[in-house]
Amino acid sequence: MDQLLEQFLLEARENLKFIEQNLENLEPNNRDLLESIFRETHTLKGGAGIVGFVPIKTITHTAEDLLEHLRSGKIEFQEEIIEALYDAFDEVVNLTEAAQESQGLVEGDPKTIESVTQKLSRFLQQKEATPWSLPFQLLEKSMVIHRDLAWLKSYKNPIPFFQEEITQENLHHNRLYAISIDPEQECIAHGNDPLTSFAALDTLVALECCTTLEEAKTILMGEDEQGLDLKTAMLGYAYTSWESIAKAFNAFLDDLSLLPLDIATLLEAVQAFDSMEFFKDLRASVQEGVKAKDKEKIRNALTNGLSLVSSNSQEFFALTRVLLILDHIQEDELSHLLPLFGAEEQEKPQESLETNSNSKEVIDLILTQQQEQLEGDVSRETLQRVVEIINRCAEVAGFEKVEESLTQCREFLKTYLQQEALPLELPTPQEDIEERIFETQNKKPSKSVIGKVVKIEQEAVDHLMGVVGEILVAKNSLPYLAHSVTSENPEATKRSILEKYSSINRLTEKLQDIVMSMRMLPMSYIFDRYPKLVREMSKDLGKRVKLFQEGEETKLDKNLIEMLAEPLMHIVRNSLDHGIETPKVRRDCQKEEVGTIIMKAYSQSDKVYIEIADDGKGIDTDTVIKKVLEKDLLDTTALTAMSEDEKVELIMLPGLSTAQEISQYSGRGVGMDVVKKSIESFGGEVRLSSVLGSGTTVILAVPVSLAVSTLLHVMMGDNHYGFPIDSVQESIKLEKKNIVTLHNKDFITLRDKIIPVIFQEGMIDRELLEKEELLSMVILHIKGNLVAVVVNKLLEQLDVVQKPLDGMLAHHPLLSGTALLGNGQILMVIDPISLLEIGDIPKEIPSKEELYGD
Numbered sequence: 093m094d095q096l097l098e099q100f101l102l103e104a105r106e107n108l109k110f111i112e113q114n115l116e117n118l119e120p121n122n123r124d125l126l127e128s129i130f131r132e133t134h135t136l137k138g139g140a141g142i143v144g145f146v147p148i149k150t151i152t153h154t155a156e157d158l159l160e161h162l163r164s165g166k167i168e169f170q171e172e173i174i175e176a177l178y179d180a181f182d183e184v185v186n187l188t189e190a191a192q193e194s195q196g197l198v199e200g201d202p203k204t205i206e207s208v209t210q211k212l213s214r215f216l217q218q219k220e221a222t223p224w225s226l227p228f229q230l231l232e233k234s235m236v237i238h239r240d241l242a243w244l245k246s247y248k249n250p251i252p253f254f255q256e257e258i259t260q261e262n263l264h265h266n267r268l269y270a271i272s273i274d275p276e277q278e279c280i281a282h283g284n285d286p287l288t289s290f291a292a293l294d295t296l297v298a299l300e301c302c303t304t305l306e307e308a309k310t311i312l313m314g315e316d317e318q319g320l321d322l323k324t325a326m327l328g329y330a331y332t333s334w335e336s337i338a339k340a341f342n343a344f345l346d347d348l349s350l351l352p353l354d355i356a357t358l359l360e361a362v363q364a365f366d367s368m369e370f371f372k373d374l375r376a377s378v379q380e381g382v383k384a385k386d387k388e389k390i391r392n393a394l395t396n397g398l399s400l401v402s403s404n405s406q407e408f409f410a411l412t413r414v415l416l417i418l419d420h421i422q423e424d425e426l427s428h429l430l431p432l433f434g435a436e437e438q439e440k441p442q443e444s445l446e447t448n449s450n451s452k453e454v455i456d457l458i459l460t461q462q463q464e465q466l467e468g469d470v471s472r473e474t475l476q477r478v479v480e481i482i483n484r485c486a487e488v489a490g491f492e493k494v495e496e497s498l499t500q501c502r503e504f505l506k507t508y509l510q511q512e513a514l515p516l517e518l519p520t521p522q523e524d525i526e527e528r529i530f531e532t533q534n535k536k537p538s539k540s541v542i543g544k545v546v547k548i549e550q551e552a553v554d555h556l557m558g559v560v561g562e563i564l565v566a567k568n569s570l571p572y573l574a575h576s577v578t579s580e581n582p583e584a585t586k587r588s589i590l591e592k593y594s595s596i597n598r599l600t601e602k603l604q605d606i607v608m609s610m611r612m613l614p615m616s617y618i619f620d621r622y623p624k625l626v627r628e629m630s631k632d633l634g635k636r637v638k639l640f641q642e643g644e645e646t647k648l649d650k651n652l653i654e655m656l657a658e659p660l661m662h663i664v665r666n667s668l669d670h671g672i673e674t675p676k677v678r679r680d681c682q683k684e685e686v687g688t689i690i691m692k693a694y695s696q697s698d699k700v701y702i703e704i705a706d707d708g709k710g711i712d713t714d715t716v717i718k719k720v721l722e723k724d725l726l727d728t729t730a731l732t733a734m735s736e737d738e739k740v741e742l743i744m745l746p747g748l749s750t751a752q753e754i755s756q757y758s759g760r761g762v763g764m765d766v767v768k769k770s771i772e773s774f775g776g777e778v779r780l781s782s783v784l785g786s787g788t789t790v791i792l793a794v795p796v797s798l799a800v801s802t803l804l805h806v807m808m809g810d811n812h813y814g815f816p817i818d819s820v821q822e823s824i825k826l827e828k829k830n831i832v833t834l835h836n837k838d839f840i841t842l843r844d845k846i847i848p849v850i851f852q853e854g855m856i857d858r859e860l861l862e863k864e865e866l867l868s869m870v871i872l873h874i875k876g877n878l879v880a881v882v883v884n885k886l887l888e889q890l891d892v893v894q895k896p897l898d899g900m901l902a903h904h905p906l907l908s909g910t911a912l913l914g915n916g917q918i919l920m921v922i923d924p925i926s927l928l929e930i931g932d933i934p935k936e937i938p939s940k941e942e943l944y945g946d
Contacts, residue, residue, distance in 0.1 A: 094196070096424060100142070104136060105188070108136070109620050115174060127163070130163060133155050147198070149257075150209060150257075151180050151208055151212075154180070154209045182628075228338075228348060230351060233360060236270045236357075238361050239327070244420065247420070253421065255353070255354035255356075263334050268353045269331075269337065271337065272348070273289070275344055284343040292340035293337070300328070302324065355425075359417060374397045377389065377390075378429065385424070394418070398412070455489055459482065459485060460509060462481055466498065482494050552606060552609060608797060611650045611651075612650075612797070613653055614646065615645070630672075635672050635687060636675055636687065637686065637688070641691045643694045646693040646695055647796075655770065659767040659770045667788070671687075687706065690704070699795060701791060701792065707787040711782040712784055713736065716742050726745075743764050744764040772875070773925070775816060776793055777794075778791070779793070800891055801814075801816060801891070803815060808852065808857070809860075814921045817889060820870060821871045821873045826867050828865075832943050832944065841940070846938065849879075849881075879931065881927070890911075905930055
């Protein structure tokens, strides 16, 4: 991304955050707040103008005008103005997020931008009787853009790609103008010479004169020897200001037309290069040059193109015009040339598996499309995409998945698609298929909540440099210790090495603390997303909702903030869709018409707690239980034994939804179970409480950081593994005779508690276990369950920097990451929750009588 744009987006986030937080409190008598919002809007507009972000500049310019009229008292304050400003700045947020995601400027939707600005302008038009207008007549673009612009070769002043809109405030700024004058025939006779006016411009670049043959004959035939009756139209180009032009052309103001020039205007005569086959190569070369910001590469491509077209063709004119203008385009603006050469061929989007018709037909259609993709030469990227889609179909239809092999994929598709007459036996009902597909689609990575750049306090950087300096001193002492190894006093050498280790250990811990503090960001990074969501959803649902936020300054690890974004989105949507009632229903229930959602964050011990509470209708446990029984998710016996709190938490069962119909916000049964699974995947916890008629509270408890993990180090076979220490209750050694087997399941009794035992086959070395008298076990506490995992060797507790799995192991069913040991070996981190799900653990723990008999 261009550095200037990156800096603008970073600052725009701060500007928009301030506006978002304060716009609701804008009142006619709050002058200071109005001034502050006006300044932030002005800053946004200026920054957008500098980087050429035209859609944002357009919106903020109109918003600034509206705020200026409020400041000056030209219009009266209205509640509708706040709503219009919210819509405007919401669109600015959308544009900045799109730019962040695409790593470049975006055009936006012209209809949306026009709608937003018209809504703002409506308030100006109602009250403003005499709007400001340009003091000069605009020259038609067609009078300029088709002319010869050879003067550009020697022109030195800057030309912006998109000219800043002329306003009353910037009218007198210097610009490149095309100046046209078509004076009366008698002007010279009256002592007004237009040539003298052009000469008065000290920045005149070029001048063209035009007259008719008949008028020229009056001089050639001697009828008008002094040229007093000659009528001549003139077109000049000058880098100047309106003030200078008005002064120089004072006698011709009524005959004067001006056109502010920018590169976009000069290129309007250029048609897109799509009329000839050879332009495909030209397009590719130009796109490469733009991507590399290499003008020379673009120039060479255009020059080569000239040799392939006729000198009197439209293509020749277009190529020559772009070549002429190329030197005046800034490197960070080269991307604006791409529309002339056509966009790059977009990769075909992945076909959606979701279907509302017969699943067999849809899957057949998708697989037929994949077969077409594999015809002819196939790139590795295309093969990977096809394999992913085939395997997603496999998850739904129940057939075997394919490997990343072109031959295997072609053979499979050929065989499968020939079985037209065979019905496809689907393992689950249609609605369950849609839910499962919906889940697989939502596994795609979402866009980043936090930009690539985050602010770091200068004090933290200085502190970091101090620690790095100390580490360098410690490092420089190591060669001296290496030389002393051969000394005759090994004890002294050992003592020196241990002292140096202690010093380096202290410094690395300090360094770790500093880096960890740099990774800690305020919760405002995700809290800022929800006011807009609440406004938009409440509008769509016909509800009135206020959002209150507390503890935005609470800090959390950057990675965790990213992971929390989607779960919190689900919860807030549920509160708005399922929780808060419509104004009419709330009135009937003797509640305020405006519902309330409170988002709160606070730190406690080594965890951060996030509460989302609403004052809606709460969760009806009877309805939940009815849905559970309908979908056969639990039996009646299990439900009867549950407490009220446990019944409320049934809403987090996979596939459960109490919505009466599927909408864009809910109804698929893939909401709260996704939240729970996501939070628990990084060591968090979800708690739910609800009072029917009063509201619901969801509490998320998450660790402060995932950067450094404390693990219990064990050996299983020849490999090193680690269990997160938060899940380890204790480690023990037990005689083999203490293991009791019942129904092919192993159990031990520890302090009167019966605990199932896991021998993880494929990981543990059974031969080594046979030689040991005592079995080493790790007792894990997972989601309220105790499990004993047999290992070959118990080692020590370690603090490690855990790295996530990627590549082929990215979705491993048991491992959550890896770490590097001091001796260079790899330690694999076991996910306790996954172990509980895939381990051979009985659903019910037997009683002592069942296990040991009477």
